[in-house]
Structures are given as structure tokens and as C-alpha cells.
Amino acid sequence: MMKAGDAQSRETLESVLECLEKEKCETFQDCIMWARLKFEDDFANRVMQLIYSFPEDASTSTGAPFWSAPKRFPHPLQFSTTDPSHLRFVMAASVLRAETFGIPVPDWVRNPKMLAEAVDKVVVPDFQPREGVRIETDEKSTNLSNASVDDAAIIHELIRKLERCRENLPAGFRMKSIQFEKDDDTNYHMDLIAGLANMRARNYSIPEVDKLKAKFIAGRIIPAIATSTALATGLVCLELYKVLDGGHKLEGYRNTFANLALPLFSMAEPVPPKVIKHQGMSWTVWDRWTIENNPTLRELLQWFTDKGLNAYSISFGSCLLYNCMFPQHRERMDRKVVDLARELADVEFPAYRRHFDVVAACDDDEGNDVDIPTVSIYFR
Template sequence: MRDSNIFVVGSGALGCEFLKNFALMGVSCGRKGKLTITDDDVIEKSNLSRQFLFRDWNIGQAKSTVAATAASAINSSLHIDALQNRACPETEHVFNDAFWEGLDAVINALDNVNARMYMDMRCLYFQKPLLESGTLGPKCNTQMVIPHLTENYGASRDPPEKQAPMCTVHSFPHNIDHCLTWARSEFEGLLEKTPNEVNSFMSNPAEYAAAMRKAGDAQARELLERVRECLDKERCYKFEDCIAWARLKFEDYFSNRVKQLTFTFPEDAATSTGAPFWSAPKRFPHPVQFSAVDSSHIQFILAASILRAVSFGIPIPDWAKNMGNLADIVSKVAVPEFEPKSGVKIETDEKATNLSSASVDDAAVIEDLLTKLEACAKKLPSGFQMKPIQFEKVSHDDTNFHMDLIAGLANMRARNYGIQEVDKLKAKFIAGRIIPAIATTTAMATGLVCLELYKVLAGDHPVEDYRNTFANLALPMFSMAEPVPPKEMKHQDLRWTVWDRWSIKGNITVAELLKWLSDKGLTAYSVSCGTSLLYNTMFPRHRDRLKRKMVDVAQEVAKVDVPAYRKHFDVVVACEDDDGNDIDIPLISIYFR
């Protein structure tokens, strides 16, 4: 325990709790022991409520450094090394072979699946124990990933969350979650995706046009229409233009679209079977009449106009946040009268495919739009670029108007459909899918992992001694079970699992690799390195490579760059048995140095 080398990835709520526990347990406090923690994040104000090693004067500082200093204050014998590197393929020169080979265990304190999958892959490769845990509100889980004893983290995945059908979100919402999903989608489309498309076009118009022509589909046409609309009809030059844009968006979203929907599907409309179209859970909508004296309407205009100005790089005047001035200017915006159109297709079935544009010649429309865009580009100043705005779900700046616009969009839409509106804080939790962290849950998850760490570091424990846990403190419910063993594959006298990696020592040739496998009763027909094919029996020219060294072929064909600290490279070999059945064999590492 005292002389163990532990790698902790992440220093948020879980990471802080792990470091505190390790300091109290005496982990890595011996002469040979070392605890390495890495995290590329910095401390923010909201972290202080659940990440207990941080204080308000640490805001803006590196999480890993502050956490390591606090843990050392608890136990001065703790040998800890704090890094600010993200654990990912780009930092494998930092966390290199020698680093991994010297580890006794890896502790994940991560908050996203992609990072967990990467760490799982590295632990599999270097055959290191991985102690995994996670929390979600009152729920927590722990998983022990022990080399050759248990399945790996990526062997099983939770089913994806069920999402509302797009037709429900776009036209038939019946709860506030639907309204907020729609609001976030519109926010991203207007303020992030469209400005990004504009910038792509302005950066290299010729290359962008070529890409759109090559795509030649309805999606490309829609992108071009958005870019043209943004740079032509909806282009803003001064802040008053942004106010007018926001007012017209209000009319479009909450009045015109509803009028079109109820024109296409009147309140007494029926389905093909004769049942009422507007039956539960559908709600019959009503347009919202804009009023300059309604504070929620003016708040929407304020948020939308300010963010529009930011995206166009327009200075925001001092009077902009004065509701009285804003109301006066908005009331002068000319709003065209809307007339519903016949024949407009509105999707009502999530299983249906929208074919409304199938009869349109996309290529001709794309060509016309590109011509018009070129004309728009000539009117723009040299080097014109927009500023895409990415929604910050956990922003600590309440003056950035992100949540004001999201909440405004959602609540006005909820008003259309008679749905209960929500305040900005609740909208933030739902739209950002934020579930508040609970300190008790974090303490339980880390405590359970630390109990298992005693077993891991002691070694020689059978799989029956380890425990995976799932708990829900809200019920309460606790479930502990033995980890699932890895799936075993067999061929003749050979046995292997996902944990195995076959090694060959020596600077062998391609032919020698095939012979090495043949001696095991395996016929190799394809050898790959990365995404490149080094050898395949189907290609006669590949026979010239049989007498060449594997490393030379890998460097020439796959452009493999083996760093000085690495003594081997890896190949994937496709094999079959005597009956022609494919055999999925382990990764092969060739130690050529």
C-alpha cells in the first residue's frame, strides 16, 4: 500500500475524495510509492460546493495542483505528482510505456464515457487494474476491472437514453422538456452552426462551393439557404438591426408557425382512421400576441438581440439593457402580415421519411444559391468573420444571456401549447441535463473503491473476492455482485481473452510471423498496422514483402513512427483455422529492438 504506484485520472468531486482517502489510508507514502494525478481543468466557483479540497481563493487555479497540495497537507508523507495533461492519444508521449509499466493500479475519476473508454483501452493494453466509479445524483456505481479475472469496462454498455421523436419536438410538444430540447436546438442553429457555416464559406469560397456541389443533396441546399439568409436578408449592421431581427424571430416562432400549423391541422382535424387529430398527448396550440408591456417578451428580445450582436461583432450600446428604451424601439419594428399557405408538409410520424424535397432539382438550386452567395460576399468587408456562440450549460456568468434566450424560447413555446413554464434555473438544469452532485454519493462511491483497492494491491485474490456495486440512496437500494469474468476464446490447445496480447521478440520478417502463427495451427491471410494493410494473400505483389522485416514494412507502408522510448509496434492479424473459419486472435506486439 505504502509503496504502490497509483494513477488517478481526474480531480473533480471523485478525484478530490480519492486523494483525501488515500492521504488518510497512507497510499503511496513509502519510499518507493508515488501517486500521480492528472486533470487539465481549472477550478470554478460552482466546484466549491462538492469538491471539498478547493477554496474560493483557488478559483482559476489548476485542479490537480490544488488537490495535490491539499492532500499533502493532510499527510505530509504522501508522494504525489500533479499533472495538467488530459489522458488521451495526444499525450501518450507523457504517459508513455515506461509510465504505464510502472503502475500498480489506475483509478478513474472521470465524468464522460469517451475518456473512460480510452483509459479502459490503455489498461487492457498494459494489463493494469482499473477501478471505475461514477455518480448521478443519488445513484452511484463501482466496477472492478482486474486483468485476466474480469471483463473490461467497454465489454458492456448501457442502452442509449430514449429521446423524444423529432416531430414531437418540432411541432407537437406536450411537456417542458420538449420545449427546452427545441430551444437548445434553435440556439445552436442560429448562433453556433450557422455562423460556423458562414465562416467556412468566407474562409475559402471556392473550396466551400466545390464541397456543396459535390454533396448536391437537400442538406447542402439547406445549409446554403441558411448562410445566404444570414448574410443577406438577416444581416445586421447595427444594434437596432439585431432588435428588429429578434422581434421578427419572435413573430416567426410563436405566431406565424403556429398559425401555419393550425391552418394545416385545424382544431377539428381527424386522422385517416377518423380519430381526432388533436387528441392526447397532442395539445392544440395558440399563437402568442407580442406585447411590449410583457416583461417576458421584452426579456426575450433583449437576450436574442444581444447574442445576435455578439455573433456579428456589433458593439452593444449602454442603453441596450434599458427595458423602456428597448420597448420603444421594438414597438416601431414593421412586422409583415402572415398568411398561411396551402400544401405545406408538416411531419407527424417519427417513422416517416421527409420526402417533400424529392421533386426539387437540388443541384440547380445549389448552383443558384452559390451564385447569390458570391454576390453577398462581394458586399462584405475583407476578412469578414462571425463569432459562433457555443451554449455554456454550466456557465458562471449570468450576464452572458445564454440561459435567458434558452428559457425565453422554451417558455414562449410552452405558452403556445398551454404547458407549465419554468424559471431560468430549472431551465438550466433540464436544457443542460445537469443533475446536481451529492457529496454523500461521492463519498460512498470512493469508499467502496478504496475497499477494493486493498484487495488489488494485496494481489492473489480470486474473482469471487471482488465486488461491483450499484446503489441508489434515494430509494434506498444497494446491490453488490461479483464482477463478470472475461469471455474466453479457444483454438486447439490455445486459450485467450481480451486481456491477452501475444508478444514476439526479435526483428522478424513477414514470413517468420506467418510461420510463428502456423506453428499454432493458425493460417494468417491478412496483416494490418493501424489503418494500413501490410500483407494480404489476395495481392500477388505483397509476396515481395515476405522476406522483408516487419518493422521496415510497417514504417514504409503504414508510416509507423516508433518513438525512441518504445521497443515494439503492434499488428492485427486476421487468421482462419483448417476449416476456413475466422479466428479472432489477440493483438500481436513485435519487440524488434
């Protein structure tokens, strides 16, 4: 950030400092308070400040009405624990906030009555409009008066504050970033997105949508893509019936190529997978090797050696756990492979997970590469 020294870097550091200092959460009740105040700030206070700065009869510098089409005059929201949409927003926001801080989420959060009782404990400050807040109404004009003359100095001061803030953090403190995933209905991601969109829609009297429609918009799913997806799913399920029924020869299955634009549907018998043979063993790409008892890296390499294979590279996702070309990797020999995966890939396996998969590159004693199946390492 110091090297960049621009306004974006300054804003990033300000956000980090705000998260770790002013808005730091240590309990789930803190997360509920953060979500409740977030609702108040985004959908009530900011709207009231906008209305204070630009009343309904306000005009631009040219004399034209400020709130003329396509602008809509907004209305602040009054939070109520009796409104299911308000509670769902607070629930989703507090759960995700707790996840980023590594705070356990209690089961009662899904109980509307108990959640409402927790929200009622939050003290919400009264709104006080700020004087002198200026919003440019002429899109063609440029205003540089508020630009920082020395972002580098501000960044330096922010870093000093962050260093002092770090001293108050517990040892090993680490936040968790969340990767947006719209297709998991249990992770509260789409609940938050739909809640944010619908609350903002209420501010401007725009029709609201349900979570499914919000998911369609978030994924930009158009009807043609949805039709192709449904077609592919149906064809896969037809083949799955054959697998579940059992006893079908390879000739009984079908690969299908479909193009809705032509339209063209072409079905063909699948070819058998390539069989790889090595020292009395044989496998295909559909096979999977498993190793139990939470091995160390040394034990995993020896496990490959016992199969007549030399593993010269082992990776987990996009992270390299071991490569024989790097001398420093030999220091990892006596560490558990799962610990290396957690540290290098910055991932924490959920409690129900018993294994994870690694990809190994191997060769034989003559230096010829040997394609091997995915290896599942069981650590619980």
C-alpha cells in the same frame, strides 16, 4: 458543399444566404428587429399556420381526431412590451445576434423602458396563411414528392448567389460563432434558451420554469451529480481557508477521495510538487513565467534562449503557433505572438484582457526535454 451535394448541404447554404442577405444586421436596431420578427415567426405565425392547416376539429387520414393525446392544441402568442418574458427574449436574442455580427451592444439594452421603445419601432407584417401547405399526419407513410430531384444544381445556384452576396460585404467582413456556455450568467446564453423554451411552453399551455431550472435541464444535472459537486466544492473551500490564513505547512493540507456510492471518504497529506532545476533556476507546475511588452515570435524564442532553453514548439490552445520542423513557420518570426494567436486560433481577446497563455515545448543544449511552466504573454 458542392462535393457533398446532399439536402443537408443545400439547407446549410440556404441558411448562410439568408443570414448574409435577407437577415443581415448592420446596426443594433437591426438586431432588435430580427429578434422581434423571430418571436413573431416562431411563436405566432407558425402556430397560426398550423391551426389554419389543422383546425381544432381536424382529423387524420384514418378519421381519428388530429388533436388527440399526446398532441396539445397550440395557441399563438401576442407580443407585448409590457410582458417581461417577451422583452427578455428579445434582449437576449438581439445581444447574441449583435455578437455574431460584431456590432457593439449599447448599455441601454438592459433598460426595459428604452428597450421597449426600440422594439415598438419594429414594423411587424400581418400574418397571411399560406394555401397548399401539406403536413403529413400519418407517421407510417412516406412522402417523397417534395424531395429535390437535383440537389447538386440547387447547391451550385446557391453558391453563385453567395458569391454575388460576398461582393456587397465590406472588406475583412467576418462573422463570429458563439460557443454555448450555460454557466456564465452574463453572456445571455441561458436567457435565450430559457426564453425559447418558455415561449414554446406557453404555446402549448405547458408550465414554465425559471432560468435556474432551465440551466439544470440544459446541463442534465441530476441530484447525485449535484451532491458530488457540492461535496467537492466544500472540500476545496476548506483547503482554501488554509491558503488564505497562511503559515500552514504542507502537512496541514489534505487531499480527499470520496465515493458516495460505497460510501468511502479517504484523506491523505498531499505530496510536494516535483521541483525542476535548470541552470540555477528551479520551478514547479504551480509556477508561471511572464513576458511583457507584446513580443514578436523571434523575441519570444530569444527569451527562451536566454534561459538556456531551445523552444522547438509553441502552441496556443489547440493551435500551433510555431514548430521548428515547419520551414514556413520561420516566416512568422517578426510577427507579434498575439497577432498569430488571433489569426490562427480565430479568437478576439476582450478589451479587459491583458495577457494570454501559451504552452512551449523546450529542450536543453543536449537535446533533453525540459518541462517548463505555462508562459503568460502580456500584450497590453
